[in-house]
Amino acid sequence: MALHQDLPPLMALRAFEAVARHLSFIKAADELCVSQSAISHQVQKLEQHLGQRLFVRRTRAIDLTEEGGQYYLQIRPALEQIAQATQRFNQPRQNQVLRIGLLASFATLWLAPRLAGFTRRYPQIRVELKPSVQLADVAGAEVDLAIRYGKGGWPHVNAVRLMGxxxxxxxxxxxxxxxxxxxxxxxxxxxxxxxxxxxxxxxxxxxxxxxxxxxxxxxxxxxxxxxxxxxxxxxxxxxxxxxxxxxxxxxxxxxxxxxEIGYWLVKPNAALSPAAECFREWLVEQCNSADT
The missing domain is CATH 3.40.190.10 (Periplasmic binding protein-like II)
Structure with missing residues (x-):
């Protein structure tokens, strides 16, 4: 069965969620930048679609019906997931700061001369290089990614060899x-x-x-x-x-x-942010081209 056959009108669903959250048609209308009558019309449209009353309307207040309360609790997590997915999708288009931990020598002698290429490709991502002799704490979110020099085998980190x-x-x-x-x-x-x-x-x-x-x-x-x-x-x-x-x-x-000594990308065990993934792909590309 096609998904759209069971979906309610999405504008009506959005209006219902706002009214249910505020328990107010006025506040929901202000949030969505539409008139109160438009919000009321969308809620009625959803009630007709479901064949259920969702609100009890009183003189100066409204309450969710039992069915309306259950429906709100069920649809809100799905709407939050859609919002989070959209936020993650849009994140690479927003200005972001990406912190890279690395040795000062690698930053100065290898990475810095190439970094303008990354900035041209991803102008919305601002790279901050954090030089340190010590291995930066990726797991503790001290930096987003780290680049290290050695033979690997560092404890408690996820290290992937970039080049020898x-x-x-x-x-x-x-x-x-x-x-x-x-x-x-x-x-x-x-x-x-x-x-x-x-x-x-x-x-x-x-x-x-x-x-x-x-x-x-x-x-x-x-x-x-x-x-x-x-x-x-x-x-x-x-x-x-x-x-x-x-x-x-x-x-x-x-x-x-x-x-066997080489350069390694140290990543967190969790999924990379969109900005970090962009840098990882670009860095691997640069290392591969350096080998040719």
């Missing part, structure tokens, strides 16, 4: 010309220097003899390497522009190491 990274040590041309035998190695803060560990194991090279300089963030590591302060582990996706400019070069002339 190619690693090789880099330094300034002048530092290489002067000799790289003494180091030092420039490192950003991390629980352990897994980039150097993985790279040295892959190439069977001992880097433990080099002194280390620990810096707060990978942005600082890159700038220190450009300034000739030592050898940084190059993350090719982040330093591509610096390599093309010639301010960084391969320190040991070893081929890049295709690492």
């Amino acid at each position: 990274e190619r690693l090789f040590p880099v330094c300034s041309p002048a530092f290489k010309a002067a000799g790289v035998e003494q180091g030092p190695l420039l490192m950003s803060q991390a629980p352990q220097p897994f980039e150097w560990i993985d790279w040295s194991r892959h190439h069977h090279l001992d880097v433990q003899r080099y002194p280390c300089v620990m810096l707060h963030d990978y942005n600082i590591v890159v700038e220190a390497a450009i300034a000739g302060q030592g050898i940084a582990m190059g993350r090719q996706r982040l330093i591509e522009r610096r390599l093309k400019e010639g301010v960084l070069v391969n320190a040991f002339d070893q081929p890049a190491y295709e690492s």
Whole structure:
């Protein structure tokens, strides 16, 4: 049976819900921006459709009949669901703020140069980047999405790998010309220097003899390497522009190491908001194009 055969006139249903909620024809008319007589006409139309009286009309007040009260309780959740569905559908068209937690280095060196493309496609969504060394609390709604660098396996989060990274040590041309035998190695803060560990194991090279300089963030590591302060582990996706400019070069002339380390999208376990889903799709598209 077709759904529309059992549906009442929807304008009449809307008028009935407003009158039942306010128990007032006047207030319902004001809410719906129509005349009181138009509201009364729609309610009568619904009563005729149902073959039931829905209101008891008194001199200065109205009440729901028993049947009217039962009908109101049954139809109101359905109307609320329609309103919520419509709100969610319209949400991407409204101005929204989308908070992204990520490392400052990824924000500066990879995401920011591409972000104008997202803004052009979705001008109604304002992206706020929240740089932090710590993993942002997606589950606690501190941010809407997070992007992390590592091998995954973070507890209590939903992480999906976006793309891998190619690693090789880099330094300034002048530092290489002067000799790289003494180091030092420039490192950003991390629980352990897994980039150097993985790279040295892959190439069977001992880097433990080099002194280390620990810096707060990978942005600082890159700038220190450009300034000739030592050898940084190059993350090719982040330093591509610096390599093309010639301010960084391969320190040991070893081929890049295709690492299991990569970039991950951290999502809440609940369904994404429309804005977050738009960003997720765009981000996956950008990562896929970076691989080609």
